[in-house]
Amino acid sequence: MSTADRGGAPSAGAKEQVARLLTLVPYLHAHGEVRLDEAATALRVTPEQLLRDLKVLFMCGLPGGYPDDLIDVDLDALEGEDGVRSDGVIRVSNADYLARPLRLSPTEASAIIVALRALRNGAREATREVVDRALAKLETAAAEGGVTPLVDPGQDAADADQALLARRLQGAADAGRQVRLGYYVAARDEQSERVVDPRGVVPGPGQARSHLYLDAWCHSAEAPRLFRLDRIEHAEVLDTPVATAPEPPRDLADGIFAQASDVTPVTLELDPAARWIVDYYPVEVLGSGLDEDVAADAPLRVVITVADERWLTRLLLRLAPHARVVAPAAYAETFTAAAQETLSLYA
Amino acid sequence: MMGRMAAGKSERLLNLLIMLLVQRHYVSKAKIREILYPDSGFEAFEKMFERDKEELRSLGVPIEVGTLDPLFDDEPGYRISPDDFALPDITLTPDEAAVIGVATKVWQHARLAEATTEAVRKLAAQGHDLDLGALDIVEPRLSADEPSFDVFWEATQERQAVVFDYLKPGDEEPTTRHLQPWGVARYAGRWYVVGLDTDRRAERIFRLSRVQGRARKSGRGGAYEVPPGTDVSEVARRLAPQPSTTRVELLVRRGAGHTLRVGADRVEEGVPGPDTATAWDRLVLERGSLGLADEVLGYGADVLVVSPPALRERVVGRLRAALDDRRTVTS
Numbered sequence: 001m002s003t004a005d006r007g008g009a010p011s012a013g014a015k016e017q018v019a020r021l022l023t024l025v026p027y028l029h030a031h032g033e034v035r036l037d038e039a040a041t042a043l044r045v046t047p048e049q050l051l052r053d054l055k056v057l058f059m060c061g062l063p064g065g066y067p068d069d070l071i072d073v074d075l076d077a078l079e080g081e082d083g084v085r086s087d088g089v090i091r092v093s094n095a096d097y098l099a100r101p102l103r104l105s106p107t108e109a110s111a112i113i114v115a116l117r118a119l120r121n122g123a124r125e126a127t128r129e130v131v132d133r134a135l136a137k138l139e140t141a142a143a144e145g146g147v148t149p150l151v152d153p154g155q156d157a158a159d160a161d162q163a164l165l166a167r168r169l170q171g172a173a174d175a176g177r178q179v180r181l182g183y184y185v186a187a188r189d190e191q192s193e194r195v196v197d198p199r200g201v202v203p204g205p206g207q208a209r210s211h212l213y214l215d216a217w218c219h220s221a222e223a224p225r226l227f228r229l230d231r232i233e234h235a236e237v238l239d240t241p242v243a244t245a246p247e248p249p250r251d252l253a254d255g256i257f258a259q260a261s262d263v264t265p266v267t268l269e270l271d272p273a274a275r276w277i278v279d280y281y282p283v284e285v286l287g288s289g290l291d292e293d294v295a296a297d298a299p300l301r302v303v304i305t306v307a308d309e310r311w312l313t314r315l316l317l318r319l320a321p322h323a324r325v326v327a328p329a330a331y332a333e334t335f336t337a338a339a340q341e342t343l344s345l346y347a
Numbered sequence: 348m349m350g351r352m353a354a355g356k357s358e359r360l361l362n363l364l365i366m367l368l369v370q371r372h373y374v375s376k377a378k379i380r381e382i383l384y385p386d387s388g389f390e391a392f393e394k395m396f397e398r399d400k401e402e403l404r405s406l407g408v409p410i411e412v413g414t415l416d417p418l419f420d421d422e423p424g425y426r427i428s429p430d431d432f433a434l435p436d437i438t439l440t441p442d443e444a445a446v447i448g449v450a451t452k453v454w455q456h457a458r459l460a461e462a463t464t465e466a467v468r469k470l471a472a473q474g475h476d477l478d479l480g481a482l483d484i485v486e487p488r489l490s491a492d493e494p495s496f497d498v499f500w501e502a503t504q505e506r507q508a509v510v511f512d513y514l515k516p517g518d519e520e521p522t523t524r525h526l527q528p529w530g531v532a533r534y535a536g537r538w539y540v541v542g543l544d545t546d547r548r549a550e551r552i553f554r555l556s557r558v559q560g561r562a563r564k565s566g567r568g569g570a571y572e573v574p575p576g577t578d579v580s581e582v583a584r585r586l587a588p589q590p591s592t593t594r595v596e597l598l599v600r601r602g603a604g605h606t607l608r609v610g611a612d613r614v615e616e617g618v619p620g621p622d623t624a625t626a627w628d629r630l631v632l633e634r635g636s637l638g639l640a641d642e643v644l645g646y647g648a649d650v651l652v653v654s655p656p657a658l659r660e661r662v663v664g665r666l667r668a669a670l671d672d673r674r675t676v677t678s
Contacts, residue, residue: 014356019465021361021474030474043468059358063366063382069581091632097369100433101472105407106504108469111462115453119487127446134443141435150503150530150573152580158488163449189603189649320646321668336670337658341648343666345621346659 014277018055020045025098036078047086051078054090061063061094070113071095108150111144118153119160127160162212162229166201169214169229172237173198176246180218182233187311191233194220197242200249201229213251216244228253263307267326269299275324277315278302314339348585359383360399365406368432372415373424399423408432434469444475455490458497491538493555495562496531499540503528508545509564520613521559526551527571530579534587541582543571552586592633596653600625603649607642610634621651629653640665 006038020043027043028034040047054073062071074091078084104112113135113275142148152169172179183192204211218225267286270277278285278300286301306312309331316323316335327330357522362383367374374398384392400410403616409431414426437474449468453501491585495511495611502509509528523635537554540572598620599607608614613631618629640661652659 015362015406018355018360018364018403019406021357026469026472028355030472031558042471044464056357056361056593060361060365060367063362097365098428100429101469102407102432103409103434105462105468107459108407108466109460110500110504111452111454111459112447112466115450115461115463115489116446118453119450130442131446134439137437137439138447141437147504150577150579151500152530152532152534152583153489154533154536156536158453159451160446164445167445167449184605189605189646191605200652234418291478292385314645314647315645316669318641320644320665321671338647339666339669342644343663343670345648345651346663 017053017056017099019102021057022102023055025057025095025192026031026048026090026101028092029096029099033089033091034128035086036084036088040086042085047084051084054092057092057095058203068094098152103145106145106147109138109145109147110312111152113142113149114153115140115158116149117151118158121155121161122158127164127280131160133290134140157168159230165232166317167227168337169198170201170236172250173200176242178238178240178242181227182235183227184231186228186231187308187314189314193219194218196225197244198228199224199247202249202252204228204252213252217244219243224250226250263305264309264328264331265303266306266312266328266331267301267303268327269301269320269324270319271299274319277304277319277323306331309334317342358402361401364403367410367425367427368429373411373415374427375415375422377422377423379425389610394453425434434473436472439475441472441476444477448477454488455488456496459491489533492582493538493558495555495558496538499528499555500530500566503540504562504565506571506573507564508570509562510565510567511553512559514557514559514603516557524553525565526553528575529573531555532579532583534580534583537587539583539587539673541577541579541586550582550586552583554587557601592635593638593639594656595634595639595658596633597629597630597643597656598651598653599629599633599646600649601628602648604630607632607646607650
């Protein structure tokens with residue numbers, strides 16, 4: 001194996017190229033005439049690589065050695081004077097004996113079956129039924145090839161519902177269709193129903209990247225809103241087209257509230273036990289917070305951007321007693337009142 | 348860039364595959380050499396042909412070896428049976444295709460992620476609408492960082508014994524173990540291998556993160572049978588140490604504590620509560636103790652811990668400490 005092979009460059013080895021061709025021919029056979037760029041996207045290769053693969057195919061065929069024995073590829077349609085013509089249509093003929101894809105290798109069969117089992121274990125009832133059907137088909141095909149993977153990925157390894165929901169919501173955004181959401185508002189511990197114009201699904205900021213958010217115009221709030229996917233109870237894609245002008249979703253890399261205007265900066269003092277929030281929420285670390293002279297266990301002062309005071313109160317309760325409000329005083333009083341009220345339950 | 352040599356080799360491999368696939372009968376080595384390796388001397392041909400066959404086989408191409416004519420000729424011939432070569436037709440409904448698309452995002456393990464994607468590519472080549480690019484925002488979650496994972500995964504498939512050094516909890520030195528692996532299971536966030544310990548002649552389970560150094564496959568493949576009906580997850584649940592959980596009883600204000608309700612084993616509605624401002628429900632749940640006090644505190648005056656006493660004391664203690672703190676900050 002060459003260095004390039006190990007580096008995973010898709011263009012590297014002859015073996016990998018043959019593997020791609022054994023998928024390409026059946027793909028073309030099943031889909032009829034496809035544009036070069038479409039086929040490249042579907043098969044996850046570059047149009048340039050796909051053209052190089054087709055040129056190899058052009059040199060192959062039945063062992064007779066006569067022109068009629070060779071696979072025919074219309075290369076003229078795919079190549080202009082200045083290189084690849086991405087919008088050219090791929091036409092391949094005389095390759096019917098390669099029309100069916102190669103059987104799954106034992107590793108491929110096991111890898112996909114175990115991935116589906118992980119999805120099954122992490123799914124809700126309705127999704128689980130779908131995964132079971134897909135699994136049964138693949139397990140049957142694998143068993144014919146003598147493969148029975150004895151691997152159990154456990155209960156918490158995948159989140160099928162969130163992934164499928166992301167796919168559905170992004171599809172609605174792409175199609176410009178409204179969505180009705182049942183949403184759990186964590187800041188208020190409350191269920192809500194609303195209709196939104198979806199703009200796109202985006203990953204959360206920083207350490208919270210694994211949480212996905214739907215960015216949408218909310219018709220109840222009459223403002224753009226972010227919805228965490230794991231708090232969406234149900235989502236129904238409606239037939240009604242969106243009512244607001246389409247906009248690309250916000251980039252949350254800089255924090256969730258970066259573009260909001262009605263927010264209050266709140267200064268907090270954090271003990272070491274509460275410092276994890278720095279990685280999870282958009283905060284600014286004040287003064288000598290990262291100074292080497294400051295003892296590791298000294299409190300850290302940060303400014304956190306707060307859109308909803310109830311959210312901050314819940315966060316402070318969760319962190320109690322390791323986080324204190326320095327300013328504004330009104331926020332400190334709200335927290336104190338909440339802590340006293342909670343404590344009074346135990347009186 | 349694809350060099351001339353590499354392109355030449357791709358052509359040769361594919362032409363060899365086609366030649367063996369379209370013939371009804373075994374093709375002799377001499378004929379293969381004449382057509383596909385015309386410029387090679389005998390030894391060079393032997394070497395190249397061996398390598399080419401192995402490369403095709405490693406892609407999963409089933410090359411059969413047989414005798415051309417049992418009466419006269421003992422020279423082997425080769426062929427590929429189209430039925431063994433091709434993926435059987437798998438019909439998928441659109442919702443099944445959607446979950447299979449999601450499956451490509453599950454593995455956080457380079458080799459298995461690539462294998463899953465390759466499997467989905469083959470299914471897509473049957474004409475299914477499987478959009479591999481649509482889910483790039485979803486993060487993979489099934490990781491297998493233990494260095495020995497790949498060895499046990501392969502050994503399980505090949506039914507091949509494995510030798511490894513294992514550090515038992517409480518031991519200072521690892522011991523060498525011999526195992527016929529039956530399967531691999533993830534339980535409570537950890538990977539285990541289950542199998543027959545041939546030194547102890549008994550069913551055993553090993554946590555992969557406790558395997559020291561390199562695990563090595565030993566002996567031939569197919570050396571043993573997995574006992575019929577073996578359920579690796581059942582064995583893992585039975586033999587792995589139990590994660591510690593606590594039975595928790597909470598009083599929760601009507602309409603609040605949504606995420607607690609979702610995970611509750613039992614909900615009893617309309618029970619007497621600490622105040623009469625709203626109705627109260629009793630929730631019973633089984634939970635790991637990690638982070639539980641944080642979660643309960645986050646609900647403020649909507650949730651009251653009834654038991655266990657340790658959790659109740661921790662919640663009360665933290666609230667008192669927070670209120671004392673306030674006095675020092677404001678004074």
